[in-house]
Amino acid sequence: MMPVHDLLVFAGASLLLVLTPGPNMLYLISRSLCQGRAAGVISLAGVVLGFGVHMLAASLGITALFMAVPLAFEVLKWAGAAYLLWMAWQAVRPGGASPFNPTLPLQAASPRRLFAMGLLTSILNPKVAMFYLSIFPQFVSAAHGSVFWQSMTLGMVQITTSFSVNLLITLFAAHIARWFQGNPHWLRAQKWVMGTVLAGLAVRLALEQRR
Template sequence: MITLTAVAGVALLELGMALTPGPNMVYLASRAITQGRRAGLVSLGGTAVGFLCYLLAAAAGLSALFAAVPVAYTVVKFAGAAYLAYLAWGMLKPGGRSPFTPDQDLPPVSDARLFSMGLLTNLLNPKIALLYAALLPHFLDPQAGPAWAQLLQLGGVQIIVGVTVNVLVVLGAAWVSGFLAVRPRVMAAQRFTAGGLLGAFALRTALSRTPASA
């Protein structure tokens, strides 16, 4: 049985990651702004299934695989860092965009397409890949039972926190977009803050060490 300390640690870790703009937030906010809250929630359904896929992979030994084959982790690590750096540059460069900038070129799509795009966005999200492969294993306790059982419980905590934050993003995206649209200085500050946080996370990802086996 996992400890309350592990639960609190994972909850705080996921809260910090979920509040840092990344692929999930950008996609969900864009869909909610351009196609409505319902579209954002359908997209979030796909995102939630993506969380479950990572959880099952972790329980099956993803972190152990990366520990046994360090080059695999290194490839994922630097690919994720490069992608986060790319997102950061997209916000920080002249003419860059905030996650809450309405994208008028984003065409409406079907529910099936919304769901599948939400799923794919999350499966390709380097933050989530590194969370399950490199960070969650650090909260395992050898005295608390099988690693796979602990990962399932800790992953459940991550999913609850992540989905809750993303629901709030979807529900509040349109309001935040409207608020920022008439306040260009606040929009610029939000964009540079978000870009800076993504850049910092990219650097932290690149410098992270290979995880120990679970």
């Protein structure tokens, strides 16, 4: 049984992941702003299925890796810390564009195409792949039972968190865009808070020892 504390910390990391602009967020917001809420929700369904693909692949891969190469933990740990530091820089770097201001309008697409494009965007999203492969191992311990089921549990936490936040963003993209346009100082503050927390999490993972 995984400790509640670890699940809460992981949920926080998942929240930061979904709040950090990336291909999924950019696509969902653009689709919602250009074609409406219904199109955004259909696209989100495809994105969530893509999360499931990442979850299953990572759960199977991490289980095999932990059993075959114990030192792989160290490699993944430092890769995860470096990745979080990169995300922190992306959050605070100057000149970053707001995802709520899409530069190119999207043409209307059928529901089937919306779902397929959401799925493909999610599966090919390097941010999600890196998160699953480098962050998962930091919260998995052989002492807590099956590595596979621990990974699946973490995956469900990530999917639930990402779905909930992305759904709200998709439904209220237009309102959020107008609010940020009228309150740019809050957008700057959000970037620095997110960057600081991500950097702190990177340090935490770098200091983590194999359990």
